[in-house]
Amino acid sequence: MTESHSGGCHCGRLRYRFDAPLRDIAHCHCSICRRTTGGIVTTWITVPLSSFHWIQGSAAAYASSATCTRYFCSHCGCNLALFTTQSPDTLDVTVATLDDVEQALADRHIWTESRLSWLTLDGHLPEEQQEVIF
Numbered sequence: 504m505t506e507s508h509s510g511g512c513h514c515g516r517l518r519y520r521f522d523a524p525l526r527d528i529a530h531c532h533c534s535i536c537r538r539t540t541g542g543i544v545t546t547w548i549t550v551p552l553s554s555f556h557w558i559q560g561s562a563a564a565y566a567s568s569a570t571c572t573r574y575f576c577s578h579c580g581c582n583l584a585l586f587t588t589q590s591p592d593t594l595d596v597t598v599a600t601l602d603d604v605e606q607a608l609a610d611r612h613i614w615t616e617s618r619l620s621w622l623t624l625d626g627h628l629p630e631e632q633q634e635v636i637f
């Protein structure tokens with residue numbers, strides 16, 4: 504059976520599930536993530552788009568750039584997912600919203616050219632100055 508993981512927003516109106524393992528997880532340091540999530544770093548897991556399902560509620564969408572749409576809860580404001588036309592077969596999901604976030608270990612940093620100078624986090628992981636799309 505395929506590994507399955509679920510998560511949701513703070514208020515509980517949005518719930519999702521994806522049938523994919525907890526890998527391909529990156530700490531993103533870009534300024535767009537900072538301004539859209541309000542966090543100093545946003546950690547994303549990339550999953551096959553076809554493996555992802557909203558199981559409760561309907562997410563609001565925000566186009567944060569010409570290629571990128573971010574999905575969030577219109578009630579509590581939580582950011583849950585990101586789609587980019589640069590990788591049309593995948594969806595990025597915020598690991599912080601996973602029910603089993605403790606098991607979701609990052610494997611790299613991305614967009615470190617925008618990293619805050621005072622931020623110390625997972626210093627042993629490899630870094631990509633921007634983002635290498637596989």
Ligand SMILES: [Zn+2]
Nearest residue numbers: 512514576579
């Ligand atoms: Zn919510």
Ligand SMILES: [Zn+2]
Nearest residue numbers: 531532533536
């Ligand atoms: Zn980012």
